[in-house]
Amino acid sequence: MEYIYLLIAFIFGFGFRLLNLPPLIGYLIAGFILNVWGIENNDTLQTIADMGITIMLFTIGLKLNIQDLLKREIWVSSILHTAIWVAFISAVFTLLSILGLPYFVGMEPSTAALIGFAFSFSSTVCVVKILEESGEGKTRHGKVAIGILVMQDIFAVLFMVFVTGQVPSIYALLLFLLVPMIPLFHKLLNESGHGELLPLTGFIFALGGYQLFELVGIKGDLGALIFGILVSGHSKATELSKSLLSFKDLFLIGFFLTIGLTALPTLEIVFIALLITFLLPIKFYLFFILLTKFRLRARTSFLSGLVMSNYSEFGLIVAAVAVSVGLLDNVWLVIIALSVSFSFVFTSIMYKNSHNQYKRHKEALKKFQSPVSLKEDVYPHMGKTKVLVIGMGRVGKGAFTTLAKLMEHGVTGMDADLEKVNALKEEKYEAILGDGENIDLWENVDISNIELILLALPSIEDSSNITNQLRSASYKGKIAAIARYEDEVQPLLDVGVDKVFNFFTEAGLGFAEESFEMLSK
Structure with missing residues (x-):
């Protein structure tokens, strides 16, 4: 492809990206611009x-x-x-x-x-x-x-x-x-x-x-x-x-x-x-x-x-x-x-x-909505859950498995990915399928016994949304969430999260503390 094709495509694709729109809209416009300039389609393109x-x-x-x-x-x-x-x-x-x-x-x-x-x-x-x-x-x-x-x-x-x-x-x-x-x-x-x-x-x-x-x-x-x-x-x-x-x-x-x-x-x-x-x-x-x-x-x-x-x-x-x-x-x-x-x-x-x-x-x-739900849409039961971890990615799963070993009972993991939930169940952990951003979920399950909810999600928008929905569903317990950057901490606190862990800062602190303990052994 000639350089001019790439340059025009980049300029318009990048422009639409700055507008938070799909770059391919820019690529289509770039094609029209090249057409105006008299450039024709060729075998290479x-x-x-x-x-x-x-x-x-x-x-x-x-x-x-x-x-x-x-x-x-x-x-x-x-x-x-x-x-x-x-x-x-x-x-x-x-x-x-x-x-x-x-x-x-x-x-x-x-x-x-x-x-x-x-x-x-x-x-x-x-x-x-x-x-x-x-x-x-x-x-x-x-x-x-x-x-x-x-x-x-x-x-x-x-x-x-x-x-x-x-x-x-x-x-x-x-x-x-x-x-x-x-x-x-x-x-x-x-x-x-x-x-x-x-x-x-x-x-x-x-x-x-x-x-x-x-x-x-x-x-x-x-x-x-x-x-x-x-x-x-x-x-x-x-x-x-x-x-x-x-x-x-x-x-x-x-x-x-x-x-x-x-x-x-x-x-x-x-x-x-x-x-x-x-x-x-x-x-x-x-x-x-x-x-x-x-x-x-x-x-x-x-x-x-x-x-x-x-x-x-x-x-x-x-x-x-x-x-x-x-x-x-x-x-x-x-x-x-x-x-x-x-x-x-x-x-x-x-x-x-x-x-x-x-x-x-x-x-x-x-x-x-049909009065009879499909099997995949039946709401889960929280049982005797005291601590709920939402998001079974690397951070969430690590926090969940650690808490499960410390508390033995009352810790439940939740994720919208069925494969992750089934994998945890095979390891004999308590895990349920659920979308944390689903307001219908929180209005149809008993969360009165839950004392702490950990939001282990990469997006602060998702964590903020779930926090608002939990508070709307009259959840009275504590909420903890993770943030990747310092400027993400205060927005989470503002929506009602009780404790925010800066992921990179806390990870580095934990790494240093555990490594330092090796010196005394």
Whole structure:
């Protein structure tokens, strides 16, 4: 990629980052700027863009949990949402065609349905980024959102496979031999270590899967996804995904630049993109209604629907494939690109205050909630808990196990990650599944006997939010929390935390004290 491409992409990406918005909006604008300067798409940039899509599909496969996808609330709601949304968009576009709006006049129903399909996806990049930044990737609503995203990604890959009209070779049947080769793939991952060889192994899997499927007449994108699934059960799958994250994001810059180089937006195009963006509340409402109908709690449905109220870069990919085979006009790539950008701004703003929004409207929202909860949503019992540790990361687990040994009874650990909770139970510790930011949880469990709650969370916003909810639920005991920096201590004390431990200062003090004791032995 020429230096000017990187420089312009960096300037606009960095600018949007300073505005606390996704940098990829800046990359799209950078593509438009380069287009104005007369720069055209080229083979090098297109190759980089294609590689970004391939790596993205491989990393999606790495995160895929078949058991989660088989849950009815995931796969049925995903199918229904896509079908209803496509029908809704088709009806809206037909109406706009009748009204004579530019780019809609004379639009065929099949074209309207195709565009509706492109807009049915929610953004994997946007949703995962928001969930990771808020520490909610392993929460109930986070896992529901990611499960639906994976289902949508599968729909997109299947579309890209079938729309090209390729007839697979008879040798495609040999691909089933990949299943007995899974132990070999796992062995390769085991031996790849934790350094630079690990992401290189990921590249070999992703690009190898792409090329192998292309050889037998199947779209290579599906091959990248399948290879990700084949190694998703390995213990290093998460580490591999993280090691590829920066490469994936860097290559996807090429994809967003190519969209900007396709065509330039006019005022009419911007207006249409904004009009489509205004439909996002309906997308949220549809998610919320469907999820509550499948017996998820109102809070889970609300947060899952809100974080998925956006349009997807995958919709752009689907549209790009449709353009390449003549099913869609180039101008819709620009409209979709702008709509995706506007939708990211919408979600970023709306989700920032999502927990407080739910708290304000929870009584109205809970009217949609089923009286019978799913097994995963049953509230835990605190039993004879005297000390509750929330957050089973390295710090939280260390504090919890130490207290459990000192007190023997009455210490309970809580985390929103089921895997962490099950691991503690296997070690014979008292552990419960729960999201500390869930106001419904504190209002439905007996916390009157708890004397001390430790908030071992990396985000002071999360700790502040939980403290406010505990006090709102009439908790009378003590609250302790951790802070990473000195300027985080006072804000926690101001919201009602009784004791704040500066993580780095206290860790250094403990290290020094225990090391000094060695001198007297």
